[in-house]
Amino acid sequence: MARTPAKSPAAAKPKADPIPNRERPGEPDRYQASKEELLEFYRQMTLIRRFEERAGQLYGLGLIGGFCHLYIGQEAVAVGLQSALNAETDSVITGYRDHGHMLAYGIDPKVIMAELTGRQAGISKGKGGSMHMFSVEHKFYGGHGIVGAQVSLGTGLAFKHKYANDGGVCLAYFGDGAANQGQVYESMNMAELWKLPIIFVIENNQYAMGTSVNRASSEDQLYRRGESFRVPGMQVDGMDVLAVRGAVEEALKWVRAGKGPIVMELKTYRYRGHSMSDPAKYRTRDEVQAMKDKSDCIDHVKRELEALGVTEEELKKTDKDIRQIVAEAADFAEQSPEPDPKELYTDVLVGTY
Numbered sequence: 001m002a003r004t005p006a007k008s009p010a011a012a013k014p015k016a017d018p019i020p021n022r023e024r025p026g027e028p029d030r031y032q033a034s035k036e037e038l039l040e041f042y043r044q045m046t047l048i049r050r051f052e053e054r055a056g057q058l059y060g061l062g063l064i065g066g067f068c069h070l071y072i073g074q075e076a077v078a079v080g081l082q083s084a085l086n087a088e089t090d091s092v093i094t095g096y097r098d099h100g101h102m103l104a105y106g107i108d109p110k111v112i113m114a115e116l117t118g119r120q121a122g123i124s125k126g127k128g129g130s131m132h133m134f135s136v137e138h139k140f141y142g143g144h145g146i147v148g149a150q151v152s153l154g155t156g157l158a159f160k161h162k163y164a165n166d167g168g169v170c171l172a173y174f175g176d177g178a179a180n181q182g183q184v185y186e187s188m189n190m191a192e193l194w195k196l197p198i199i200f201v202i203e204n205n206q207y208a209m210g211t212s213v214n215r216a217s218s219e220d221q222l223y224r225r226g227e228s229f230r231v232p233g234m235q236v237d238g239m240d241v242l243a244v245r246g247a248v249e250e251a252l253k254w255v256r257a258g259k260g261p262i263v264m265e266l267k268t269y270r271y272r273g274h275s276m277s278d279p280a281k282y283r284t285r286d287e288v289q290a291m292k293d294k295s296d297c298i299d300h301v302k303r304e305l306e307a308l309g310v311t312e313e314e315l316k317k318t319d320k321d322i323r324q325i326v327a328e329a330a331d332f333a334e335q336s337p338e339p340d341p342k343e344l345y346t347d348v349l350v351g352t353y
C-alpha cells in the first residue's frame with residue numbers, strides 16, 4: 001500500500017485498499033537528505049517565503065495590480081517535489097499560485113518580481129503578471145488562471161513526452177478545489193489509458209477560496225480521486241519537505257518505469273488569504289495560528305538542521321543573504337520600465353473568429 005499517512009495538518013481517515021489487484025508503487029520513506037541538501041531546502045523555502053512577503057507589500061503599495069495569490073505556508077510542496085526532477089527533461093505546469101514553483105525551479109527572482117509589477121524585464125515582458133508566467137527554457141508551462149485548465153494542458157505535455165520519447169515527466173499541480181473539475185477526470189482517464197508520464201499533484205491546502213474541502217468534496221481523501229481510472233494515489237504530509245521528497249521519488253520511479261500516471265495528494269495549508277483581496281471570514285485566526293505554530297515547514301527543517309549541528313549564526317547568514325536577494329529583486333522591478341505601448345499587440349493573439 002503506497003500511502004503515507006498525513007501527520008499534519010489533518011489526520012487521515014482509515015482507508016480501504018482502493019484498487020484491488022493493481023500493482024502499487026512502493027511505500028515511500030522520508031528522504032535521507034545530506035546536511036547540504038537540507039540547507040538548500042531551507043534556503044529555497046525561505047526564499048519563497050520572503051519573496052512572497054515582499055510581493056504582498058508591493059501589492060499593498062499599489063505596485064502590483066490585478067490578482068496576486070501568495071504561496072506562503074505551502075513552500076515544502078514545490079521545493080520537495082521539484083528538487084527530485086530532472087531539469088533537462090521534466091516539465092512543470094500549475095495554476096495561478098505560481099511564484100513559488102518558479103523560484104523552486106531556479107528562475108531568477110528579479111524577472112519574477114518584474115513580471116508581478118508589470119515591467120518590461122518581466123518573464124512575460126510585463127504583460128502576463130502574477131498568474132501568467134511562463135518559461136520554455138525552464139520547461140515551466142505556466143501560470144494558469146482557469147481553475148483545472150493546467151491539468152488537461154499538463155496531460156498534453158505528458159503526451160508530448162511520450163510521443164517524443166524524451167524521457168520527461170510532467171508535474172501538473174492543482175488545488176483541492178480544482179480536483180472537483182470535470183476536465184481533471186477526462187485527463188486522468190486518458191493518461192491511464194495511454195500510460196502517460198504525468199504526476200497529478202493535488203495541493204490540498206484545505207480551502208478553495210472560502211470553501212473548505214469538507215464542504216465541497218464528497219470524497220475528501222483526494223489521493224483516491226484516480227481510483228475509477230485505476231490510477232494509484234499517495235497521501236503525503238505536505239508540510240514536511242523530506243516526506244514530500246521521499247514520496248515523489250517513489251512516484252517518479254513508477255512513472256518513469258512506464259506504468260502510467262499517479263496522483264499525489266499533498267496535505268498543506270496556506271497562511272494568507274486566497275488572494276490579496278480575501279476577507280478571510282471562513283476560518284478563525286486561531287486555526288491559522290495553530291498551523292503556523294505546530295506545522296510550519298520552515299521551522300520543521302530548521303529543527304532538523306539544528307539537530308545536525310548547524311548553528312543559529314549559519315542560518316542567520318542564509319536569512320540575510322535571502323533578504324538581500326529579495327531586496328535586489330524588488331529594486332530591480334521598481335527601476336525597470338513599463339512595457340512600451342507599441343508592445344501592446346506583440347505576443348498576443350489579435351484576430352476575428
Ligand SMILES: Cc1ncc(C[n+]2csc(CCOP(=O)(O)OP(=O)(O)O)c2C)c(N)n1
Pocket residue numbers: 097145146147148174175176177178179205207208209274
Ligand atoms: C473555471 C474556473 N472557475 C472558477 C474560477 C474562480 N476561482 C479562482 S481560484 C478558485 C478556487 C480554487 O481553489 P483550489 O483549487 O483549492 O486552489 P488554491 O487557490 O487553494 O491554490 C476559484 C473558484 C476560475 N478561476 N476558473
Ligand SMILES: [Mg+2]
Pocket residue numbers: 175176177203204205206207208209
Ligand atoms: Mg485549495
